[in-house]
C-alpha cells in the first residue's frame with residue numbers, strides 16, 4: 294500500500310443494526326468501507342441507506358465460508374477489520390445454532406487470518422452474554438461468568454467465548470493486533486422490528502396497540518445503550534493505542550427493570566395498553582449492568598444519550614417505518 298493511501302476498512306456484519314450505523318459513520322469520516330454480510334438478519338432498508346455512497350462497497354458472503362475474492366483481493370489495502378457478523382437476538386441465533394457457533398468460531402478465524410495476511414487491526418464484537426447469568430454485579434471484565442455450555446443460548450454465549458479465545462491467541466502469537474468489545478444491550482433505529490429484542494418488541498407492540506408482553510414478572514434488569522454511543526465506543530476501541538490483551542465492556546450503566554422500561558414505552562405511546570406476562574425464557578439473565586471503568590479510563594468514553602431521549606428517537610423511527618409499511622404485519 295502506498296504511504297498516501299489511507300487504506301480500506303472491512304466491516305463484517307455491516308448491514309445489520311449496529312453495523313449499518315458503524316459503516317455510515319466510517320463513510321462520514323471519509324473512509325473506504327467494504328461491508329461483508331450474508332444478509333441473514335440484515336434489513337434491506339439498512340443497506341439501501343448505504344448503497345451508492347462514495348467509498349462504499351457491498352459484498353454478499355458468509356464468513357463461515359472462505360472469504361470471497363471480492364474481499365481478499367483488497368488485502369494489501371485493508372487496515373482495519375471490524376467483526377460484527379453474528380445474529381444477536383436469541384430467537385434469531387437459535388434458528389440455526391450450528392451456524393451461529395460456526396459464525397463465531399470459523400467465521401472469526403477466517404477474518405483473523407485475513408487480518409494477519411493484511412497486517413490489519415481486528416476488532417471482535419463480543420457480548421455481555423459471556424458473563425451468562427452473572428453472580429457478580431455490576432459485571433467487570435475480570436469476572437469469568439456463569440454460562441451454561443449445554444443450554445439453548447450456548448451456541449451464542451460459548452461461541453463468543455471461543456471467538457474471544459481465538460482472537461487473543463492470535464494477538465499473543467503476534468499474528469494480529471486485536472481489540473475485543475463486550476457489548477451490552479444496545480438499541481436504536483435500524484433494529485429489526487420482529488427479532489424478539491426487548492426494546493423493539495415493546496415499541497412495536499405499543500405502536501400497534503397490541504398487548505405489551507413482559508417475560509417473567511418484569512423485575513429482571515437490563516442497561517440500554519443508544520446506538521450512536523456504541524458506534525463512538527467501537528471506533529475509539531479500534532483506535533485505542535494499547536495492545537493490552539484485555540476485553541473492554543461497552544454499554545450504558547444506567548440499569549432499570551424490564552417492567553420500568555415497558556412503562557416508559559407505554560408513556561411514549563400515550564395509550565393505556567395492557568401488560569401481559571409470559572414465562573421467562575431458559576437461561577435468561579436476571580441482572581445486567583456493565584462496569585465501564587475500563588472504557589472510561591482507557592478510551593475516555595462514556596455514553597451521552599440518556600434513555601428518555603434515545604427511546605423517543607427510536608419510537609419516532611419505528612412509527613415512521615410503520616407509516617411507510619417497512620414493518621412486517623406480524624411485527625406490527
Ligand SMILES: NC(=O)c1ccc[n+]([C@@H]2O[C@H](COP(=O)([O-])OP(=O)(O)OC[C@H]3O[C@@H](n4cnc5c(N)ncnc54)[C@H](O)[C@@H]3O)[C@@H](O)[C@H]2O)c1
Nearest residue numbers: 306309310311331332333334335355356378379381478479
Ligand atoms: N445489539 C446488541 O444489543 C448486542 C449486544 C451484544 C453483542 N452484540 C454483537 O454485536 C454484533 C452486531 O449486532 P447487531 O445487534 O447489529 O445484530 P444484527 O443481527 O442486526 O447484525 C448482524 C449482522 O451480521 C450478519 N451475519 C450474521 N451471520 C453472518 C455470517 N455468518 N456471515 C456474514 N454475515 C453474517 C447479519 O446478516 C447481520 O447483518 C453481533 O456480533 C452481536 O453479537 C450486539
